Structure formats: C-alpha cells, structure tokens
Amino acid sequence: MILPIVGYGDPVLRKKAVEIPQEYLNLNQIVADMFETMYNAYGVGLAAPQVGLSIRIFTIDTRPFSEDEDLSNEEQEKLSAFKKVFINPTMIKEEGDEWCFNEGCLSIPEVREDVYRHEKITIEYYDQEFNKHTEEYDGLIARVIQHEYDHLEGILFTDKLSQLKKRLITKKLQNIMDGKTRPDYKMKFIAKKGR
Secondary structure, three states: OOOOEEOOOOHHHHOOOEOOOOOOOOHHHHHHHHHHHHHHOOOOEEEHHHHOOOEOEEEEEOHHHHHOOOOOHHHHHHHHOOEEEEEEEEEEEEEEEEEEEEEEEOOEEEEEEEEEEEEEEEEEEEOOOOOEEEEEEEHHHHHHHHHHHHHHOOOOHHHHOOHHHHHHOHHHHHHHHOOOOOOOOOEEOHHHOOO
C-alpha cells in the first residue's frame, strides 16, 4: 500500500525514533509498504518517520544511481544490486574525508542542496528476519544510509546547510508546511492536519 509521505514541519520528523522488538506488529507489511511508497515517489531511501512512524526502520534501493554513466562499471553494479531494510540501526563510525553531493528528500520536495558527508561508515543493524549485521559502506551507498539514519535521529539534510543557504530556502520550506507544494506523489502536509 502506498502511504502518504509526511511533509517538512511535521513534528514526527524531529523526534528520535524508537527501537522495535522482533515481534513488532505488521513489520513485514510496514517494510513492504515503505518500499512501495519509496518506489512510487522515485526515491532511493525512505525512513519510517517519513510515513509518520517514529520507529527505527529505513529502506534503501540505490538502483536509480546505477544509471549514472560517469560511474565505473564496478560502482554501477554495486549500486544496482543494493536493496536493503535496516532495522534498529546504530551508526558505529563515520570516517574519511567529507565530500559534497546534491541531496534532496521526499519529505522536502522541490528543495535540493549540496551536503557534505563522510565517505565511509560502519553501521550495525538488524535485517527483516532480525539477523544482526555490522557492515562498512562507502560512496553513494554510505551517503544514502547517512541521510536515512539522520531521519531516525530527527535530523534533516537542511540542518546541515549554512545559515545563508537556510535563509535562501525559507520560502520553499514554508510552502511545504502550508501544503502549497505539489509533488507527483501522495503527501501529508502539516497545514492540512486537523481539517
């Protein structure tokens, strides 16, 4: 089922999400719905708070990045095969040089800005069968994981911008809160709540 994506300004996006137990009700359905919602919005990652659930889950499928012809064949293959769900993740390490990439977010439509993130990470998480993993990632995969992990901590990519950049996008962010933005996917705006 395609879920509405929560728009910028909703308090759920600022909460630190909570861990879930293995027997969490409807876990498989939630994961399936998150993938379906993400694909419907042409996203490469989606965190549970973005669909109104303050729980520590995010889904990633970096296949769309694999179509970038500037990448090596090896990198394209790695990106085309990367599809995972991360449950109760903990970021162990972020290391290496910070590098810039133009990021967007399904909860913040029509806003894209350059963001600096570490090139390499180590993350511990559970898969959908609640098997525990500790893995290292780098490049675009590490970046997408860091972006989605931030959502679980109540952090948005706009928080990483300079004060000047934040001022320049104030009107766009207000339009999202007011429900004046019209992405081509289902959204729930804070201004529309309670009506």
